[in-house]
Amino acid sequence: MMLTVHPISIVSVGWPRRRPLTVVFKDVSLAIGKTTILSRVGGSCRPGEVLAIMGPSGSGKTSLLNAISGRVKPSCGTITIGGAPLNKRHKRQICYVLQEDIFFANLTLRQTLMYTALLRLPDSMTHHEKTKLVDHVLHLLHLQHCQHTRIGEVMNRGLSGGEKKRTNIACELLTNPSIMLLDEPTSGLDSSTALSLMSTLKQFAEKEHKTVIVTLHQPSSQIFYKVDRLLLLCNGQNAYFGDTRKVVEHFANLGLPIAPHYNPADFILEQVKGPPEIQERLIQGAAEGPQRINNFNLPESMKLQTSPSIHSLYSKYLSLPSVHVTTGVENSQCPWDGVCTTCQHHFQEYNRTCPTDVSVTIDVDKKESPIYNKIVGEEEDSGRSSWSEETVSEASGSSSTCEEYSDLQWPTSFFTQFKVLTRRNFCVARPIILSWLNGAQTVILAVIAGLLWYQAPRTEETLQDIQGWMFFSTHYWMLFILFAALQSFPAEREVITKERASGSYRVSAYYLAKMVGELPLTFTLPTIYFFISYTMMGWDNCFTGLMLLFMLLLNTLVAQSVGLLIGAVCYDLQVGITIAAIFTLFTQLFGGYLANRIPPWLEWAKYLSMVHYAFQNMNIIQFVYGTKISCSRENSRFSSCVEFGRSEEESQSHSIPVEEILAERGEPLSLWMNTTILIIFMVMVRLLTYIMLRFMHRPK
Known part of the structure; x- marks a missing residue:
């Protein structure tokens, strides 16, 4: 179905006003190591125009787009925006639509746009204005019918490929950028949808005087002629730059005529991918042709290379x-x-x-x-905008008079970012953490644990069983939460990198919001497990039960901290899983339950086991504040029981001292010391995770 192109009005929706900007790039070269990607590439695009960058795969289209956006620093050459050199102030005026459609799969289309609007539009706009703007963009790109559909992923289908592509563009249109860079926006779309999308972009460029630069792989002839200017790349060099409608004539002048009824886009790409001599002819022709920037050379025979309007004007008089x-x-x-x-x-x-x-x-x-x-x-394209010198100086310094809000470092305050991201992280994590599969797993294991230790009596014979429940509970939830946190960063990394590159929010706001937004979700499943299993095992009193629950939740937070750190450091998920497995097995071995007799030269290792402190605390809480453990009827292993009396009646009436129970697992620290160590460890690991996110993995 063809998309309807709707008229766009900045004023009607309260869009932040942007002044039009011209993009000029000259002699741009880019090399990665010893490999040359771009070599002295030049071109320009004015407001109201659509520039297409074409070329075969590997010709440097995306690399050039990255250089224009400032994400990649070229080896040499100049790039100017509105007459001023490309700098960080232009970030708010440039939008970059990536080729991949990167979103949170669990959010609906409307939720995605709303969160983008709340984060990237200034605080001076009201929530109603931002909502109205989202409705306008949905109407503009004909997305109203699917606005409540989940984005989806491979296994869980949601939006179609064309709808995701338009959603990608819609997210960037919300900020009303002066310059739009789109990396192959028509890839994966059928011809009708691709044509409609290009028509919308061209109409947007013309109506609002936006500078639109796109990379195209193999467009149809209709899409090809929607473009005003064409930059053709061949082996990272200019093969043509100029009016799209004159490229066929230019190729004919080089001895490469096009066959009748042939798609010009297919024809020029075939020539660019032709033999080396043809490629050299194209590169040489581009260097000497009239489309060379700031180099106007007419051939010896009078042949005017002018725009169609001027050419038609001259045609009336050239015969006189x-x-x-x-x-x-x-x-x-x-x-x-x-x-x-x-x-x-x-x-x-x-x-x-x-x-x-x-x-x-x-x-x-x-x-x-x-x-x-x-x-x-x-x-x-001399590199100077049609704005006056005063305006150009304002662009490089203070904000333009056309801006309704200044280009501050961040579009919104820290509090706004934290509030919006907390709500979004909760919505994203809820269906993952509280999935029916995790819920069923938690209930089943809680029931099995409850049946295994059902109504365990507080005697010396069942002492090891009670400690087994405590060790299993702490260790299981450490594994569950750690690996869940480990996979959360890789799943979100692409979205966060894209949003950080666009300057949507602070890393600190995102990280703090992630911790706070997921906190109630992190506590839900362990709490359900605890109340089912501990109730079946037998409550001592409410104080003991709540203290044990607190230690279990604190242990899960510590495990989550380690998982977040490993996920932030290791981009390779397989490496992260290996490191996490080593950590969890290490803490299990030195946790104080599986091995009591640790060799003296390895005793220091137990102080690095976080489960060791949590397990010690649960022992202290259970045996100090809970029901006392009575001595065994015979052959008690505790000296106080043996010394107190030899008869069964005397043994049963005497309880085992807490000190002796704890001493079996090594010399214990106090309850508050163990808790303090866990909290300090958790805080330090989370701070280290923030440092890794902030400085180690900066988006380009």
Whole structure:
């Protein structure tokens, strides 16, 4: 079904106003190691135009787009935005739509757009205005019918490929960027959807005077002619730059005519992928041709390389014997006329001095050589915006008068980011942590544990069973939470990297929101397990039960901290799983239950086991504040029971001292010391995780 192209109005939806910007890049080269990716590539794109970067796979299309966006620093060359060198201030004015559709699969389309609007639009806009803007973008890209559909993934289907692609663009349109960079937006779409999408982008560029640069792989002829300018790459070099409708003529002049009824896009790509001699001819032709930036060379035979409108104007007069033709201001179209009323004074000077494109003097009778006088203007992409010098200086320094909000480092405050991200992290993590599979697993294991230790009497014979329940509970939830946290960062990494690269929020706000947003979810399943299994085993009193629950939850937080650290450091999930397995087995061996007689030269290792402190605390709580453990009827292993009495009646009436029970597992620390060590360890590991996120894995 064809998409309907709707009229766009910035004022009607309260969009943050942006001034139009011209993108000019000259002699851009990029090398990775000894491999040259780009070599002296040049081009430009003005507001209201769509520039397509084409070339075969591996020709450097995406690399050039990364360089223009500032994500990759070129080896040499210049890139200017609105006449000023590319810098961090342009981040708010450039949007980069990646080729991959990277989203949280559990969120709906509308939730995705709303969270993007709440994070990337300034606090000066009200929630109602942001909601209205989301509705407008949904209407613009014809996404209303699927706005409540989950994004989905491979195993759980949601949006279609075309809907995901438009959602990707919608997220970037929310900020009303001056410059839009799109990496192969039509890939994976059918011809009808791809054409409709390109029509929407072209209409957006023309109506709002946006600068749109796209990479295209193999477009149809209809999509090809939607593009105003074409930059063709061959082995990382310019093979053509200029008007899209003149590329066929340019190839014909190089001795490469196109066959009738042939798709021009297919034709030029076939030539670019042709023999080395053809490729060299194209590169040489691009270097010497009229499309070379700031290099206007007409051939010896009079042949005007002008825009179609000027060419049609000259065609009336070129056949006359003597004529002087000048295209003046009245025939020039200043591309930024009427963008915003508050900036009209910036355009007045431009309208008075809009340069002459071509002045031609021809006198056939006198056989004089034609005189070509070209005044360099915006058409030649000199790198200077049509805005006045005052405006350009403002762009490089303070914000423009067209901006309704200043380009601060962050679009929203820390509190706003924390609040929105906390809510989003909760929504993203809830179906994962509280899935029916995890819930069923928790209930089944709790019932099995409860049956295994059902109504265990507090006697010396069942002492090891009670300690077994405590060790199993602490160790199981350490494994469960640690591996769940370990996989959370790799699952979110691509989305977070994309959002960090666009400057959506602070890393500190994201990390703190992740910890707070997932906290109630992290506590839910262990709490359910505890109440089922401990109730079946037999409660001593409420205080003992709640203290044991507190230690179990603290142990899960410590395990989660380790999982987050491993996930933040290890980008390779397989490596992370291996490190996590080594850590958990180490803590299990030195936890104080499986091995009581640790060799003296290895005793230091138990102090590195976090389960060791949690297991000690649960023993202290259970045996100090819970029901006392009575001595065995015979052959007691505790000296106090043996010394107290030899008869069964005396043994049963005497309880085992807590000190002797704890001494079996080694010399214990106090309850508060163990708790303090766990809390300090948890805080240090979480701080280290933040440092890793903040400095180790910065997005390019």
